Amino acid sequence: MRMVSRLLRATERRAIVGLSGLYATRMLGLFMVLPVLALYAGELEGATPLLIGLALGGYGLTQAILQIPFGLLSDRLGRKPVIAFGMLLFLAGSLVAASAESIAMVILGRCLQGSGAVAAAIMALLADQTREEVRTAAMASIGLSIGVAFAVAMVLGPWLAAAFGLGAIFWVTAALSLVGLVVLWGLVPRAPQRRHRDVGLDRAQLRSVLGRADLLRLDFSIFALHLLLMALFVAIPLRLLDAGLAVEHHGWVYLGIMGLAFVGMVPLVIIAEKRRRMKTMFLLAVAGLGLCSLGLGLAGEGRWGLLGWLLGFFVAFNLLEATLPSMLSKLAPAGAKGTAMGVYSTGQFLGAFLGGVLGGALVQWGGLEAVFYGAALIGLLWLGVIAGMAPPPHLSSEVVALGDEPQDALDSLMERLAEVAGVEDVLVVPEERVAYLKVDRQRLDSEALARVAGKREE
Secondary structure, eight states: OOOBOOSOOHHHHHHHHHHHHHHHHHHHHHHTTTTTHHHHGGGSBTOOHHHHHHHHHHHHHHHHHHHHHHHHHHHHHOHHHHHHHHHHHHHHHHHHHHTOSBHHHHHHHHHHHHHOOOHHHHHHHHHHHSOGGGHHHHHHHHHHHHHHHHHHHHHHHHHHHHHHOHHHHHHHHHHHHHHHHHHHHHTSOOOOOOOOTTTSOOHHHHHHHHTOHHHHHHHHHHHHHHHHHHHHTTTHHHHHHHTTOOGGGHHHHHHHHHHHHHHHHHHHHHHHHHTTOHHHHHHHHHHHHHHHHHHHHHTTTOHHHHHHHHHHHHHHHHHHHHHHHHHHHHHSOTTOHHHHHHHHHHHHHHHHHHHHHHHHHHHHHHOHHHHHHHHHHHHHHHHHHHTTOOOOOOOEEEEEEOOSOOHHHHHHHHHHHHTSTTEEEEEEEGGGTEEEEEEOTTTOOHHHHHHHHTOOBO
């Protein structure tokens, strides 16, 4: 077995910085319209609340349909060419939306943006660029970049729209696409393509993943979470306006709320992870989303009540955004995390699409309050779906790199790894020269695992 180090190499640092930035700029462009589209799209030809909602969530439909095909295509044609093609589609969609004079063209632009569904290909390229020992930290950097992009977008979008109009957001998004292409080809190093069960989709595992009730609950949860987000943001910007908050000040409102929500979320994540109260925090967060949605409907035009309920919503939202992927990682079988995440991401994008459509329909047919009350009912349904779930086991994923051992040595390795204290699940994949483990870190005998694997830290 080969010696390993968890210190990042120069090429790994370049790949992590470049791909995290690429992912973040792409998500920034998608999210910047979230707090402003409902305010400005009414000026476009043919605009109705339903069509505004469709424009808001339209990217999610094409993302959901194309993200897995793009990932599989990158296995055949190469990561960088597929990512570049997806970024060009994203650029084209941004240009269409930037020059749009009708809501139909904005919808077309948003759907084109979503058709550049390169998330899976970016993750696969990052996995190609990193060793198994540092891959978890590398993937965490992508998650962090998404969170930062969302917070920045919520603040930057209102400022740009107030100063230069709705089209400016899409022009900036187009410019970010060009920057992303430069980063892709100029900063991210080349790497040989490999298969990664902890990142990519394995079609052989798809049926078993879809048959797991615990994983399906999480798929429904991310679907419902982004449905609520998109539905509410058809109404929230208008409710802020009704409360006397001028459009040019919305960015400051979101800046304060996002900052306070992050501070409020951190201790709850610590309780969930460190004190092993994951299910309790999960149920409380879902109940909080439903309650805050109801409160937003009842707040009327009262400014402080509205801001208080909005803060509560984002504390719960951020908590779930942080803990749902962690729960998925704990529940997914060894070697099936990538497949489980592919299904999960598809649910997220479908939720964004249907949330925009539902929010627009409710505003059109029932007014702003109908959106908030409808969201509260969805929260209640969601709570019913997850109420009977078992607490997730507090397991972590571990990938053990194998050397050039003969086949007969690999055949017995799974049994020997499974006998190590704290190792709960094992999958040895000879063709990838890795073993995928699920471990309980509080019980894990790290020295025994190192002996069995024949590894030692540098």
